[in-house]
Amino acid sequence: MNAVPISDDELEKLQLESFQYFLDSTNRENGLVADSTREGSPSSIAAVGLALSAYPVAVERGFLGRRDAVERIGEALRFLWEAEQGEARDATGNRGFFYHFLDMKSGKRVWDCEISTIDSSYVFAGALAAAEYFGGADASERRVRDLARKIYARADWTWARNGGDAVPLGWTPESGFFPGRWTGYNEALILYVLGLGSPAHALPPESYRAWTTTYDWRSVFGIEHLFAGPLFTHQLSHVWIDFRGIQDDYMREKGIDYFENSRRATLVQQRYAIENPNRYAGYGELCWGITASEGPGPAELEIGGVARRFFGYLARGVPDGPDDGTIAPWAAVASLPFCPEIVLPTIRYFGTIGVGTRSRYGVESTFNPTFPDSGRRSGWLSPVNLGLNDGPIVLMIENYRSGLLWKLTRSCGPIRDGLLAAGFRGAWLGAGKTGV
Numbered sequence: 001m002n003a004v005p006i007s008d009d010e011l012e013k014l015q016l017e018s019f020q021y022f023l024d025s026t027n028r029e030n031g032l033v034a035d036s037t038r039e040g041s042p043s044s045i046a047a048v049g050l051a052l053s054a055y056p057v058a059v060e061r062g063f064l065g066r067r068d069a070v071e072r073i074g075e076a077l078r079f080l081w082e083a084e085q086g087e088a089r090d091a092t093g094n095r096g097f098f099y100h101f102l103d104m105k106s107g108k109r110v111w112d113c114e115i116s117t118i119d120s121s122y123v124f125a126g127a128l129a130a131a132e133y134f135g136g137a138d139a140s141e142r143r144v145r146d147l148a149r150k151i152y153a154r155a156d157w158t159w160a161r162n163g164g165d166a167v168p169l170g171w172t173p174e175s176g177f178f179p180g181r182w183t184g185y186n187e188a189l190i191l192y193v194l195g196l197g198s199p200a201h202a203l204p205p206e207s208y209r210a211w212t213t214t215y216d217w218r219s220v221f222g223i224e225h226l227f228a229g230p231l232f233t234h235q236l237s238h239v240w241i242d243f244r245g246i247q248d249d250y251m252r253e254k255g256i257d258y259f260e261n262s263r264r265a266t267l268v269q270q271r272y273a274i275e276n277p278n279r280y281a282g283y284g285e286l287c288w289g290i291t292a293s294e295g296p297g298p299a300e301l302e303i304g305g306v307a308r309r310f311f312g313y314l315a316r317g318v319p320d321g322p323d324d325g326t327i328a329p330w331a332a333v334a335s336l337p338f339c340p341e342i343v344l345p346t347i348r349y350f351g352t353i354g355v356g357t358r359s360r361y362g363v364e365s366t367f368n369p370t371f372p373d374s375g376r377r378s379g380w381l382s383p384v385n386l387g388l389n390d391g392p393i394v395l396m397i398e399n400y401r402s403g404l405l406w407k408l409t410r411s412c413g414p415i416r417d418g419l420l421a422a423g424f425r426g427a428w429l430g431a432g433k434t435g436v
Helices: 008-026 044-062 066-082 117-133 139-154 157-161 191-198 205-212 236-240 248-252 259-273 328-332 339-350 387-401 404-410 413-421
Strands: 170-172 217-220 225-227 299-303 306-310
Touching: 008 044, 008 339, 008 387, 044 066, 044 117, 044 236, 044 306, 044 387, 044 404, 066 117, 066 139, 117 139, 117 191, 117 236, 117 404, 117 413, 157 205, 191 205, 191 236, 191 413, 225 259, 236 259, 236 404, 259 339, 328 387, 387 404
Parallel strands: none
Antiparallel strands: 217 225, 299 306
16 A cells, blocks of 8 residues: 655645634634534633644744734633632632633533643643744733743642642542542643643652653554553643653663654554454554544444444544544644654545545544445544644644744743753753753
8 A cells, every 4th residue: 555645735734724723713702712613612721722832833834923823822811811710610720720621702611520630731831832932022922921921830730739749630629639640651741741840839750750650661563662552642742842862760761762652652553553453444554543532433333244333532542442443634643743754645645535525624533434424435534623633733743844842842941840850851951951
């Protein structure tokens, strides 16, 4: 199976189409971004963080004027700073963190959801990246920097520890802190870096050690790496931080860095699709990308004499599953910086089987060639897009093309402080004085 790699111009077109999600799905009065294109969708605070990060890319690529971008960021940061914080059931956040889902108009909590420590971290990272990019003397850019730094500094990581070392997943006013904590390798690398770098309420180094001591190093298809099944867990922290050549104690012992680890995890994904142990349609060298995602289910069907069970939204992963034949093209695209040699042909291949034909935003969030749908080679195509999918497309394509987000956060004092507190050294980080 062969495919010609997608060109740089085509990558930019995919970026632009994916960025359009944020233009169409943002409330201009408060900067909140809809979680998905489903009618009536609330805002996802993670989507807000990704939008804040995407605006600098849009300015660099000419998708959006600088003044317009500053206004949009200013609207979002003003709202996040002024919105109600506290233990009220319908507040926007508590102790500087934010609820996972908010009403698009009022910004109040919806669905009895949790204060999300990880999704709040994406907001902090996006705000800090925007503050680094918009460094002009203009009053509106100064205001962006001031609000971003205040929002980040307000987060009370001491409270968020809840008396332990590893950080809990979330909190609600009804039940308090979740019993589960951020342990085992996952998307929380950015959370711990930001918590350790806090200027006012920092996590102690013990928190980071409590996280890394629960890591799971495995050999999968003969590829040794720090294991996490869903592909997104190997990507989201890399949206903001350039881990090339910098190592913490764990990675120094293993002789690699987190960037190389994500490269290996990407190769495992492709190898799994080639092996295709469950014999799903379409899987192969150019068709892979299994992660937490939408799906065609819930449904149970007999297809080709085989009973198949399909799921809705689920944290799919490899090699242990769950796997129901659902591929997330955005997850493959977001691996572009790690493995361009396999990602570029894969993006091209997705187009040849009809992925992207229904979506206004570059590609659909997921597709499933096994699930019957209109005779397309792509099979079922998700009818919705999500900010959490389109954002990484915009940002990781840009990191591959120019390293923009990585350059911004290299000069960000809190992120440098957090990395050094976690024991990272080497390459661009060095071992000396942190940024300001």
